[in-house]
Amino acid sequence: xxxxxxxxxxxxxxxxxxxxxxxxxxxxxxxxxxxxxxxxxxxxxxxxxxxxxxxxxxxxxxxxxxxxxxxxxxxxxxxxxxxxxxxxxx
Amino acid sequence: xxxxxxxxxxxxxxxxxxxxxxxxxxxxxxxxxxxxxxxxxxxxxxxxxxxxxxxxxxxxxxxxxxxxxxxxxxxxxxxxxxxxxxxxxxxxxxxxxxxxxxxxxxxxxxxxxxxxxxxxxxxxxxxxxxxxxxxxxxxxxxxxxxxxxxxxxxxxxxxxxxxxxxxxxxxxxxxxxxxxxxxxxxxxxxxxxxxxxxxxxxxxxxxxxxxxxxxxxxxxxxxxxxxxxxxxxxxxxxxxxxxxxx
Amino acid sequence: xxxxxxxxxxxxxxxxxxxxxxxxxxxxxxxxxxxxxxxxxxxxxxxxxxxxxxxxxxxxxxxxxxxxxxxxxxxxxxxxxxxxxxxxxxxxxxxxxxxxxxxxxxxxxxxxxxxxxxxxxxxxxxxxxxxxxxxxxxxxxxxxxxxxxxxxxxxxxxxxxxxxxxxxxxxxxxxxxxxxxxxxxxxxxxxxxxxxxxxxxxxxxxxxxxxxxxxxxxxxxxxxxxxxxxxxxxxxxxxxxxxxxxxxxxxxxxxxxxxxxxxxxxxxxxxxxxxxxxxxxxxxxxxxxxxxxxxxxxxxxxxxxxxxxxxxxxxxxxxxxxxxxxxxxx
Numbered sequence: 001x002x003x004x005x006x007x008x009x010x011x012x013x014x015x016x017x018x019x020x021x022x023x024x025x026x027x028x029x030x031x032x033x034x035x036x037x038x039x040x041x042x043x044x045x046x047x048x049x050x051x052x053x054x055x056x057x058x059x060x061x062x063x064x065x066x067x068x069x070x071x072x073x074x075x076x077x078x079x080x081x082x083x084x085x086x087x088x089x090x
Numbered sequence: 091x092x093x094x095x096x097x098x099x100x101x102x103x104x105x106x107x108x109x110x111x112x113x114x115x116x117x118x119x120x121x122x123x124x125x126x127x128x129x130x131x132x133x134x135x136x137x138x139x140x141x142x143x144x145x146x147x148x149x150x151x152x153x154x155x156x157x158x159x160x161x162x163x164x165x166x167x168x169x170x171x172x173x174x175x176x177x178x179x180x181x182x183x184x185x186x187x188x189x190x191x192x193x194x195x196x197x198x199x200x201x202x203x204x205x206x207x208x209x210x211x212x213x214x215x216x217x218x219x220x221x222x223x224x225x226x227x228x229x230x231x232x233x234x235x236x237x238x239x240x241x242x243x244x245x246x247x248x249x250x251x252x253x254x255x256x257x258x259x260x261x262x263x264x265x266x267x268x269x270x271x272x273x274x275x276x277x278x279x280x281x282x283x284x285x286x287x288x289x290x291x292x293x294x295x296x297x298x299x300x301x302x303x304x305x306x307x308x309x310x311x312x313x314x315x316x317x318x319x320x321x322x323x324x325x326x327x328x329x330x331x332x333x334x335x336x
Numbered sequence: 337x338x339x340x341x342x343x344x345x346x347x348x349x350x351x352x353x354x355x356x357x358x359x360x361x362x363x364x365x366x367x368x369x370x371x372x373x374x375x376x377x378x379x380x381x382x383x384x385x386x387x388x389x390x391x392x393x394x395x396x397x398x399x400x401x402x403x404x405x406x407x408x409x410x411x412x413x414x415x416x417x418x419x420x421x422x423x424x425x426x427x428x429x430x431x432x433x434x435x436x437x438x439x440x441x442x443x444x445x446x447x448x449x450x451x452x453x454x455x456x457x458x459x460x461x462x463x464x465x466x467x468x469x470x471x472x473x474x475x476x477x478x479x480x481x482x483x484x485x486x487x488x489x490x491x492x493x494x495x496x497x498x499x500x501x502x503x504x505x506x507x508x509x510x511x512x513x514x515x516x517x518x519x520x521x522x523x524x525x526x527x528x529x530x531x532x533x534x535x536x537x538x539x540x541x542x543x544x545x546x547x548x549x550x551x552x553x554x555x556x557x558x559x560x561x562x563x564x565x566x567x568x569x570x571x572x573x574x575x576x577x578x579x580x581x582x583x584x585x586x587x588x589x590x591x592x593x594x595x596x597x598x599x600x601x602x603x604x605x606x607x608x609x610x611x612x613x614x615x616x617x618x619x620x621x622x623x624x625x626x627x628x629x630x631x632x633x634x635x636x637x638x639x640x641x642x643x644x645x646x647x648x649x650x651x652x653x654x655x656x657x658x659x660x661x662x663x664x665x666x
Binding site (some may be wrong): 105109112113115116117118119120121122124125128129131132135136138139142153155157158177178183199230232234235238239242295323324326327328331333334336 | 378383384387390391392393394395396397398399400403404406407410411414415417444452502505506508509510512513618622625626627628630631632633635636639
């Protein structure tokens, strides 16, 4: 039985978040089981289920090439810029 | 005519099926379905508590009085609800027939002239809509699965089919309440139920059984032999310690 | 590989979590599979002793509480199987390993639940002990396990309370009920203390697990924490802990207990507990009974995958699913 990943939106205004996985044979069944398993205590108002096999994940060995180039661009962060104390609302 | 026995009867339906469903705890064919069956059981037991709670305000006993201190002859649930459903095919077939009925019945009950029953009806309707969706999906999966699963489901349907008739009968005591708009008219739900069931069975590649037999007696306390055994287990501890608080 | 291994340990030392796609030593993976699957099996097998009392619960309210509680254990089993599956083993393989005796589950569930008070004692003692064990696991170095433990700990807190609540009602009840409660405490106390496992000095898995931050406290330390909590709780119930050597040690600020019967523990762990065979036989039987259902579901799904473009996207009405960030991508 294929593995599905479950994403739950806990309330309006928030993103869906990954909460766990389950086994089901099709998406409809996965959606029902996600409801039974991951929203027993009113944890959600919306659910996504995705076949785990359909997820393409970045790999550990790619991490330097993927993510380190972003590390030398601190000028993308607001904290990079020093402002005179008297400047407000910027 | 008093409302009390009619409310207790609805509570009894919910209680005995809640008990049957809870017997599946630790026995479901997959762990995910284990969770689903327990949720359904909790919905049915919750329903029983709502009906018994209402009965209590109408001058009846409390929920444990109804649950633990009546014998089988005093229970007035319909027979369909008390059947053992001991294998997954039988449990699923019974559940689907009940859910399809409850979805229709609760929609009408939500319009009851009695405000409390209308509230319960509205709550049950949400649960029953989901339950029917879940049990119908199982009918389709198992009907249109392997040869073995189709054979088992068809047999389970045949075995339970004669118990459906009671769903559509207003007990003599209930008839005046139907006329006052307090209870749904069960006879009027039959056509919509048959259509809903036939649609799912067609999708499940199952055959609607021949309508040749019918068993009845639940509302009069004439039960299957299974109920007494169920109650022996359900009640023994409570009855072994009269007056005890738990 | 030495570099990868150094980086792995450095990451753990920095209190960073290890995630499924990361390189990890084979021993780390094996240890986690063993521990997480043992934990998952314990949740699922643990449904049996209490589950047997759902049909007999003495009030309707106790019935729904117990059903919800036992259902939670099943859910916890699912979360944990999911965490184990991120390590590249399937749930079926894990369950086979339990059926053949290669994988264990907690020794405590091999004792029988004989009376209603046992349901209270299990919730109070066994779940309290489990929580003492599980709270530090929320900081386990392996991310999926730590996250599953957070979810479990959040849900578990009601379990011990409902157990204690049952004990309270019995303790305040009739003489027969009080006797039932004392009897349950007598039978569950020592097996609960054994749940924490042998003394660290005698434990075969400990030292490497500490270095990998899979384990953060020793068995004796956790056992002591549990004892210090449970003894005053028993006093409130007016029940006597079945240990004549139990005494408060003012110098250390801890209770001292008598000797644990480790021979009994070894017997139970090696599959000779009072209910060991019954528990496994039940689990196997359920698997066998459900085989035709699982087979039908698979065949049905295959038919319908062939007939269409596959299942409809669940997210069809919402904004597009963002980049996948699931743990279990393999």
